[in-house]
Amino acid sequence: MRILLTGATGLIGxxxxxxxxxxxxxxxxxxxxPDRARAALPDLDDAWLWRPGEATPPLQSLACDAVVHLAGESVAGRWSAAKKQRILESRREGTRELVQAIADAPDRPAALISASAVGYYGERGDAELQESDPPGEGFLPEVCxxxxxxxxxxxxxGLRVLRLRMGLVLDPDGGLLGESLPLARAGLGGPLGSGRQWWPWVHRDDVIAAMVAGVTGTAAGVWNVTAPQPVRQGDFARTLGRVLGRPAVLPAPAFALRLVLGGFADEPLLSRRALPVASQADGVRFAWPELEPALRDLLDR
Ligand SMILES: NC(=O)c1ccc[n+]([C@@H]2O[C@H](COP(=O)([O-])OP(=O)(O)OC[C@H]3O[C@@H](n4cnc5c(N)ncnc54)[C@H](OP(=O)(O)O)[C@@H]3O)[C@@H](O)[C@H]2O)c1
Known part of the structure; x- marks a missing residue:
């Protein structure tokens, strides 16, 4: 297949x-x-310039079978008013522009696989969340x-559209795990707040496998891309401490967390017990359903 990616240079892409x-x-x-993308990603066949939020992408880029859309301003960092605007606009306007270009292209792709996030659900306590549940309230639900x-x-x-609500993607090279490793290694990775909030984590390899299944398969609609066994944050912290050999008994102080994670700091306090119900029903398999083996694999322990 010929597959076009946006956000190809990112952690997942x-x-x-x-x-x-x-x-x-x-x-x-x-x-x-595009020059940086070509240099960083030798497997790319070609790359075109597109600045989401400024113009539609070049039409010749859309002569492909499927588009995987991952681009967007990172949610990590301090959430100033300008940053929030970039988080929203890079996705809302960027996705509109991409769809407009698809409409205008002489050769249209057959599928659009678009990233979204469990941020869709907002704060939901202990409720088990599946893809058919309504969105929550707040900034991230509004963005999603x-x-x-x-x-x-x-x-x-006429495209097949699949939206992937990804959980907290565990990757030691970045994201929530990568950014919080220094604290955890210092023994400061203990419970955040009550530690009872549910974390919808997912191993990075399972995200890639779900994306490949989404691109090459026939599914449409929404998939939660989260491990089948989400855990409470306190259990996550204890498991990570055990894997690192650094018992995580000390609660991470809010100020240290904010220092490391910036405005991202509120996200880990939200409880979202998201389950991959539609994705598993559509045949997606999670090689890493349990947290401890997943962390041992990712951290080579
Ligand atoms: N990582 C996670 O845990 C996670 C969880 C749920 C959802 N997601 C979503 O999945 C997508 C990919 O995640 P990721 O972790 O790979 O993201 P990432 O590492 O931050 O990469 C995103 C890519 O988007 C482009 N980009 C960055 N800022 C932009 C802006 N202001 N306007 C337009 N494009 C911009 C960049 O590509 P260029 O520089 O090449 O243009 C960048 O490589 C994101 O939309 C993210 O929100 C991620």
Whole structure:
């Protein structure tokens, strides 16, 4: 297949490029820095310039079988008013522009696989959440609803649209795990707040596998891409401490957490017990359903 990625240079995208190319697909990218993308990702067949929020992507980039849309301003860092605007606009306007270009392209792809996040659900206590549940309240639910709605615009063009609500992707190279490792290694990775909030974690390899299944399969709608066994944050902290050989008994002080994670600091306090119900029903298999083996694999312990 010929597959176009946005956000190919990111934590998830760069691994996906490698996997798709390894499977024999032709992978191209839209990037704000196509030269940097080509240099960083030797598996890319081609890359075009696109700055989401400023213009529609070049139409020739859409001569492909499927588009995987991952681009968006990182949610990590301090959430100033300007940063929140970038988080929302890069996704809402960016996705609208992408769908507009698909509408205008002489050769249209057949599928759009668009990233979303468990941020969709907001704060939900102990409720078990599946894909059919309504969105929560707050900034991240607002972003995810706007992002998904924009992606669904491609349905009217006849595309198969699959939205992937990803959980907290565990990867020692970045994201929540990568950023919090220094604290955990210092023995400060203990409970955050009550520690009773549910963390919808997922091993990075299971995310890539779900994306490959989404691109090459026939499913449409929404998939939660989260491990089948979410854990409470306190259990996550204890398990991580055990894997690192650093008992995580001391609660992470809120100020230290904010220092390391910036505005991201509120996200780990939210409880979202998301379950991959529709994704598993559609045949997605999670190689890493349990946290401890997943962390041991990721941290080589
Ligand atoms: N990692 C997670 O735990 C997680 C969980 C749930 C959902 N997600 C979502 O999945 C997607 C990919 O995640 P990731 O962790 O791989 O993200 P990432 O490492 O932050 O990469 C995102 C990519 O988007 C592009 N980008 C960055 N800022 C942008 C902006 N202001 N406007 C437009 N494009 C911008 C960049 O590509 P170029 O520089 O090449 O343009 C970047 O490589 C994101 O949309 C993220 O919100 C991630």
């Amino acid at each position: 760069s691994r996906l490029v490698q996997r798709l190319a390894g499977l024999g697909h032709t992978v191209t990218a839209l990037s704000r820095s 609803v706007a992002w998904e709605r924009a992606a669904q615009g491609a349905e009217a063009l």
